[in-house]
Amino acid sequence: MNTKAIVLLLAGAILLAAGGILAAGPQDAPKPPAKGAAKAAAAPQPAAPAKPIEPPPFSYSSGGRRDPFKDLLGGQEVKEKRVITGFGDLLLEEIRIMGIVTAKNGRVAIIALPEGFPVQVREGDKFADGFILSIGDGQVVLRKTRERGVPLQKPRDIVKEITPEERQDE
Numbered sequence: 466m467n468t469k470a471i472v473l474l475l476a477g478a479i480l481l482a483a484g485g486i487l488a489a490g491p492q493d494a495p496k497p498p499a500k501g502a503a504k505a506a507a508a509p510q511p512a513a514p515a516k517p518i519e520p521p522p523f524s525y526s527s528g529g530r531r532d533p534f535k536d537l538l539g540g541q542e543v544k545e546k547r548v549i550t551g552f553g554d555l556l557l558e559e560i561r562i563m564g565i566v567t568a569k570n571g572r573v574a575i576i577a578l579p580e581g582f583p584v585q586v587r588e589g590d591k592f593a594d595g596f597i598l599s600i601g602d603g604q605v606v607l608r609k610t611r612e613r614g615v616p617l618q619k620p621r622d623i624v625k626e627i628t629p630e631e632r633q634d635e
Contacts, residue, residue: 552592555579555592556594557592557607559579560607561577561625562575562626562627563577563627565600565601565603571588571600572588573587574587574600593611594609594614595607595608595609596608596610598622604625604626606622607622608620609621
């Protein structure tokens with residue numbers, strides 16, 4: 466560093482120090498009390514009731530951003546669109562029993578796929594989250610072994626009865 470830079474730095478430091486002293490100002494000397502003030506100072510004064518300090522009212526400006534607590538879907542439910550290629554993609558809750566047929570080799574249940582197409586199923590047929598445990602008169606017992614792809618510790622039985630056909634008014 467050259468000498469000019471050092472002199473400028475020292476001059477700046479001196480000015481800053483002098484400015485701080487001037488800003489502080491001279492110390493105020495205590496003033497002697499007036500004649501009647503001695504009596505007033507000796508008498509106890511009643512304390513003024515303390516007012517609770519109220520915070521200023523809160524206001525929030527979003528600045529064009531969305532409210533983070535507002536429902537993004539507006540209360541609407543969103544259903545996943547899944548492609549069902551076989552029983553392995555079908556959930557037990559989606560099964561609707563249309564009928565039961567008794568044949569020589571056992572009973573067969575006729576279920577409706579979500580699109581409405583009928584399909585024949587037998588005891589032991591597997592689905593995405595379980596299988597058919599038994600087919601009885603007017604009902605099918607399904608055993609749920611998975612919930613959202615995770616195996617259940619204790620399987621749950623679901624009984625579905627034949628869904629009556631809806632009347633179509635002509």
